[in-house]
Amino acid sequence: xxxxxxxxxxxxxxxxxKLLKHYSNSRIFAFSxxxxxxxxTLIKAICKLLAASDITSSPTFTIVNEYRREGADPxxxxxxxxxxxxxxxxxxxxxxxxxxxxxxxxxxxxxxxxLLPEGTIHxxxxxxxxxxxxxxxx
Numbered sequence: 148x149x150x151x152x153x154x155x156x157x158x159x160x161x162x163x164x165k166l167l168k169h170y171s172n173s174r175i176f177a178f179s180x181x182x183x184x185x186x187x188t189l190i191k192a193i194c195k196l197l198a199a200s201d202i203t204s205s206p207t208f209t210i211v212n213e214y215r216r217e218g219a220d221p222x223x224x225x226x227x228x229x230x231x232x233x234x235x236x237x238x239x240x241x242x243x244x245x246x247x248x249x250x251x252x253x254x255x256x257x258x259x260x261x262l263l264p265e266g267t268i269h270x271x272x273x274x275x276x277x278x279x280x281x282x283x284x285x
Contacts, residue, residue: 149284152275156188162282163192166270170284173268175245177256180272185280187226189272190252194222197250210239220249227255236262 149169153162170176176193178186199214199222210229214222223244230236236259244251245264256263271283 149282151282151284153280153282154277155279159188159192160196163189163196166282166284167193167196170268173266174248175251175253175264175267176270177253177263177267178270178272179256181274184272184274186254186272189270189280189282190224190254193252194224197222211244223249223251225251225253227253227258230255230258233258233262 151162151165153159178190180186194214198216198219200217201215210226212224214224216222225241225244227236241259241262245262253259253263256269269285271285273281273283275281
């Protein structure tokens with residue numbers, strides 16, 4: 148278990164750098180937290196650090212966004228907020244994303260918890276005092 152406290156938005160790049168360095172061999176990251184806790188913000192910062200060339204917005208309506216990187220595998224940002232049944236995850240090919248070897252950053256992973264491979268990094272984001280964000284990583 149690791150904990151990273153982000154006291155202000157300006158420290159998000161340092162926090163995600165620490166996260167990726169500590170879990171450098173991991174490719175699947177599952178982000179949980181209340182609405183507005185900062186899941187999308189953290190994932191965007193991670194994608195920027197990993198040199199994604201085309202970050203736009205949360206994939207809430209598209210479910211999966213693919214971000215390209217020059218000379219490297221793409222990054223996948225998956226938002227399961229609108230998924231109500233596990234069959235919907237199978238329908239868009241969740242298993243292929245999870246087994247493909249590319250980075251996958253998943254918001255609202257509860258529904259597919261049983262599908263997540265061993266070694267998935269779970270990041271629970273809570274809001275602390277003065278709007279700080281606390282990342283509980285396991």
